[in-house]
Amino acid sequence: MDPFTLTLKEYELREILGYPHAGNDVFYVNGIYKDGKAKKAFLKVERQKTADIKREVSIINQLCFSFMPKLLDYSIDNKPRYLLTEESKGERLSYILGNNENLESCKYMDLYGELLAKIHNVKIDCEPVKPRDFTLDNKFYEKHDLGYISKYLNTIKRNDSYCFIHGDCHYANILWDNNQVSCLLDFELSGYGSREYDLAWALALRPGQKFLKTLIEYKIFLKSYRKYHTYCQKTLNYYLILFQVFFYKIALEYESDVELKERINLINDIINTTSMK
Template identity: 30%
Template sequence: MLNRVIQQFGLQVQSINEVEDSHSSTVYKCTLSNGENVFLKIPYTKLKCQREAEAYDILKGRISIPDMLGYWSGDEECPGAFLLSELKGKPLSVMATPLAAFQVGVLQAEMHTISPVAGKMLSAIQNEFADWSNFIEKQFYSFAEDVSLVLDAHLYQKSIEKFEKMKNQLPVPDGPSFVHMDFRPANIIVDDNRVSGLIDFESVRFGSTEMDFTKLYRDFLRFDSSLYNAYRDGYNSIRPLIDLESVLPFYRFMDAFNSIGWCKRRGIKKNTLFLEENVASLKKFIH
């Protein structure tokens, strides 16, 4: 399939390497014969491919993203593929400075200012805001069967009970906004402590912002209060940040539960460490 995509875009490739930490697509970094670096991205499904294409159309000129150099809608064998420019830099890490954290806040807030356009029809990006509670429930229970095959019966039942109790305590949703759904350090590119841009849009929706902070907090913000404060200042410079303390406990619990189900689907052997981390987190949230 890779050779087919390379031919489709007419690329003269000098070297090619698969990118790690890409969960919804197969991504390759290609160095072309002229020395330029580009990325080939092949989403796992047609729906993810269509979402990404629509997201590029919505986000272009609004926030910093790679340039889409080419798009192939695929065929019976391939869901589709993107040819993308390289954003200079590396994924965000906990070694970043408060300046970078501030810019991450600005980036996310700018994305959250984007609302659905009346009359604009989208085939793949759903607007879930009006029925947000039901959307959350669907997300949670879509993984429940997988989770039940991993956890002991007592912990699984306690998790279901906790979800139902906490869901009813959530504040009024904030939106409708463009939400990334996978806003984590691996998808935020930073160069010399300046944010270059955001990548990976296979899971995006229009919905409530409250779900979009969980992975950034899990993998970045919780480790350093100076980064957290700088991020918050950056976000607030664009739009008011919701009270994260009122939503993070629920969404961190839900993230741990869903991640266990994700590991079961994608293969426990390949994701043992991530599974163990999330089972440990879930137990803390339950007790």
């Protein structure tokens, strides 16, 4: 959509600086805020069916963490709904770590686990998370000789524990500055939901990702998280494997055989591990 067609209340849009990849229409912009100062910001406009700007605004307004995005402007009453947040200082781990040749990622896993623990400690008025389905047809498992994984998933009796969750707390939604979390983005999938789901979604290996490829990183993350909360290991393993296979299917299109083998090895390591202490 053309962002200049929006009637912004608190911000005068001057320039489009970029178009970040996202499910909604997102623009990196420059403009003048109501205080007369020039501010760079990110403008998100609802597009996809799961978009929920109203929910995101409500959550941001209720949370008081130092790493929350700063709301500059929004509209939740008229369509298209939009959300404008000030640009935050920091970089994503994908940029900071590069190829992660020496597992430099381990230095960040402790704080990453602590971040999610802080989110799961929140007590606010919120709606249940919207359901998302990541299950794949058995034909996919059989076609790629992964039938044993499907059978393993079917043997697990989940025992989810529930709390406030972020719902989309993966590396691309976290900015880091001076080895600290400077901003956590995208709260439109937040709400009351499964903590094991949220943990697994944070740890799942996305296509092209060079970190969170080992149980070593998982264990550091989870050890930090367990200082504050407990979780069901079997349920966590279920979601971890479910998400790993989901992203494996996507990675089939462009990752090398070596990288795909690494993904299967990670899944096998999870299956063979009853605890990640």
